[in-house]
Amino acid sequence: MLRYVTVVLALGTFACSGYSGPPLSATDIRITRPLPGTSMSAGYLVLENHGNQQIVVTAIDSPQFARVDMHETIIENDVSRMRGIDELRIDPGESIRFEPGGRHLMLLEPQDSLHTVTLNIYSGETLLLAVSTAPTDP
């Protein structure tokens, strides 16, 4: 289900006819509530480039968390290694999926009560998109 909520900037033109949103969309957003004993959440979503130019996502932050990191879980030979993602290059028409066991967001140090989580998605200093969702059970 399409869940993106707020459009902050719409840049470029759209390669896909019939689509009227910003070049970058975020769908299937899921932010987990922190588990007891922890101060972190995981985030999953699908980013899609509807424009005709490559989009480079360099950072994501959230007013509800002190820090948000883009990570990737890599499992090789039954060893799990989590690595940071410095930037995400999304070609025109391409979708990049953050999903359990793969790319994911690590959201650290949440506010005391989480009712809604907003994610601000940046390319450099430019805010590309802001989306909000309610947190779910892990």
Next chain:
Amino acid sequence: MRPRSLIIGTLSGLAVAAGIWSAVNFGPAKPDAVRTATVLPVKADVPGFVLETHDGRQVDETVFEGQWDLVFFGFTHCPDVCPLTLKVLQNAKTELEQRGFASLPRIVLVSVDPERDTPERLAAYIRSFGDDNLALTGDVAELRKLADGIGIFFEKRDADGGHYLVDHSSVVLVIDPEGRFHALFSSPHRTENFVHDLPILLDS
């Protein structure tokens, strides 16, 4: 009632009765062979160690005796693989219980991050994956004794802005009630794999 309906009704009744008799006498149906688990040719003893439980008890390797255990090495600051794996194990236990298996294995989390995973933190964390679970932590040297002895890898990574990560094996070990390492499940973990294989492993 017409004769054909009577026959169908009688046969249906007999089938139901046979099903009930079979379930009562043979228990839940078990598949024949494991599908994804790797069974050790010879069960291996768990090496000696001294660690602390999430409720503050000091334990050694005999903590694995007396019940089947599903053992996973992870840490609470792991946002993705660790909770996903523990959730899979919890879901598998729930499904097996619904299918009538009474002797369910215990879920054991061995923390590879003793610096941050205090017993208090582990207690809150492990209880969110069901009752009767166990979490262990302790000195790195003692964790190494256990991990190295059963082929588990873990390594702390450099800090990134004050938040370090820990690389670790992602397998789930199956330890028998005599405290011997019997089998393992490789990742990625799926609930259905545990639901299929555990009844066979726990019956062996």
